[in-house]
Amino acid sequence: MNAPTGMAESYWMHSTGPTTYPRVTEDLDTDVAVIGGGIAGLCCAWEIAGTGRSVTVLEADRIVSGTTGYTTAKVSAQHTLVYDLLRSSFDADTARLYARSQQDAVEHLVRTAADLGIDCELERAPSYTYVTSADEVATIRAEVAAAAAAGLPASLVTETGLPFPVAAAIRVDDQVQFHPRRYLLALAENLIRSGGAVYERTRVAGLDEGDPCRLTTEHGATVRARDVVVATHYPIFDRALLFTRLQPRRELAVAGPLATGADPHGMYITPEENTRSVRTAPYGDGRRLLIVTGEHLRPGVGSTADAVDRLAGWARTHFPVDSLDYHWGAQDNTTTDDLPYIGRFHPGTRHVYVSTGFGGWGMTHGIMGGRLLAAELAGESLPWAGIYDPRRLHPRVETGTLLKSGLAVGRHLIGDRLAPSTFVDSAADLAPGRGAVMRRSGRRSAVYRDHDGRLHAVSAVCTHLGCLVAFNDAETSWDCPCHGSRFDIDGNVLEGPATTALDPIDPDHD
Missing domain, CATH: 3.50.50.60 (FAD/NAD(P)-binding domain)
Structure with missing residues (x-):
C-alpha cells in the first residue's frame, strides 16, 4: 500500500x-x-x-x-437505488413489500435493543443515496418516486451534511446505525x-x-x-x-478519527466511483470515527491493496482525517434478481x-x-x-445476469489454468509479504513468503468446485474468484462455500 x-x-x-x-x-x-x-x-x-x-x-x-x-453496520430500508429497480423489474407490490419488510427490521432492532437493555451505540440518522453528476439527477428522481410509492418517507434534496456538493440525493429519515x-x-x-x-x-x-x-x-x-x-x-x-445464482463481491473499508464538528450527520452511499459509503460512529474524547466503504471487486480479481489505497485517498481528500486507524474487507453475495x-x-x-x-x-x-x-x-x-x-x-429478470455470471466462472475455471504463473516463476524470487500461484512439480501451488522469510505452500485448487485461487495482497489470503471461498496462508477456510482446507504442499519441494 x-x-x-x-x-x-x-x-x-x-x-x-x-x-x-x-x-x-x-x-x-x-x-x-x-x-x-x-x-x-x-x-x-x-x-x-x-x-x-x-x-x-x-x-x-x-x-x-x-x-x-x-x-459498515447500517440498518436502513433505503438501499441505494433498489426501489426503482424492483418496480421496473417486478411490480409496485414487490417494491412495497420490500419496503415494509426492511422498515419493520429497522424498528425491530430498535425495540429489541431497548427491551434487552443492550448498549450498542444505536443512533437514529437519515440515510442518503447521492450523486455528484448532473447527468444522474434523473436517476435519483426516479428512485425518490419509487421509494415514496413503496411507502417510505423519501424526499429529494440537494443539500446534505457532506463536505462537498451533490447534484441530488434521496433522503429517508429515522434509519439506524449501531455497533453490530x-x-x-x-x-x-x-x-x-x-x-x-x-x-x-x-x-x-x-x-x-x-x-x-x-x-x-x-x-x-x-x-x-x-x-x-x-x-x-x-x-x-x-x-x-x-x-x-449468487455472485460474490468484496468491499473494502477504511476508518479514522474525525472531529465532531466535521461529522456529516447521516449515512451516505453513492453508486459513483465504484461505490462510496460513508458513516460515523462514536469514538471517545469528543471524536467520531469516520468509516468509508467501497471499491467493490470480485474476490481473487485485481489488486486489493491498490483498491484500499484508492479508498484511503478518497477519504483523505474529502474529509479532514489526520490518520486512518483501520482498514478491512467484507464479502457479500448478490442474487441474480x-x-x-x-x-x-x-x-x-x-x-x-x-x-x-x-x-x-x-x-x-x-x-x-x-x-x-x-x-x-x-x-x-x-x-x-x-x-x-x-x-x-x-427468467426474464435473471437470464442476463445468470449468463454473465456463468461466463465469469467458466473464464476462471478454464482460463486461469492456461495463464502463466502470477508475478514470479520460482519461489526463490518471491519477496517477503508476497504470494503467487506458480507451477511446482507439475501442479499449481499457492505459495506465500512471510515477513520472516518462511515459505507457506498449499494447493491452488479451491476445494469447492476446483477453480484456482489468487492472492489477496491487502488481507493476506487466498481468494477464489468463482464463488468467493477464502483461505488463510496455510490453506484453512476463512470463508465458504468451501468447507475443507486447501491441500498442504511441502514448501521446500520444487
Missing part, C-alpha cells in the same frame, strides 16, 4: 473482546439447528427461541467474526439465558435431510434436528444449486431453510430474515415471505 492505513482489522472486532463458546464434542439433539453465527444466524436463533423451541447455533469459527464483524458486535454478542448471551445453545469451532461438513435431519461436524459428532437453517452467508451445501433468498432451501425440502444473498445490506436483511424464518417454522407466514422465497424463478 502507498500510504499507512492503520491496522488490518475492523473497528467492531478491535473494540470488543473475544468469545469462548464450547465446541460440539458429542452427539446432541435439538429442535432447530442454525448453521452460522453471524447476524442472520443469531437473529434467527433468537427469534426461534422466543417461540418455545430449543435451538442450537453451530459456528465454524467464532460468532460474529465473519462478514458481520466487518460490516455489541448488539449480537448481547443477543447471544440472552439466547443462552433463554435455553438456547451456542457452539463455536464446530464446522458442519455434512447434512442428511431425514426426519430428523442429521448434521455431521468435521470432528465426527452428529447433531440431530427437526429443522435446519443454513445461515452461513454463502450456503455451504450446493444441493439447491444456489451457487449458480437482486432479492435475498430466505425460506425453504430447495423445492424438495421439508425441514431445511436458507438465508443468504443480502447484496450489501446484510444488517437489515439478517434481522428481517430471522423474523421471517421464525414465523415460517412456527407455521405462520409474514406478508413479504413470497418475494424472498429461494424456490422462485424469474
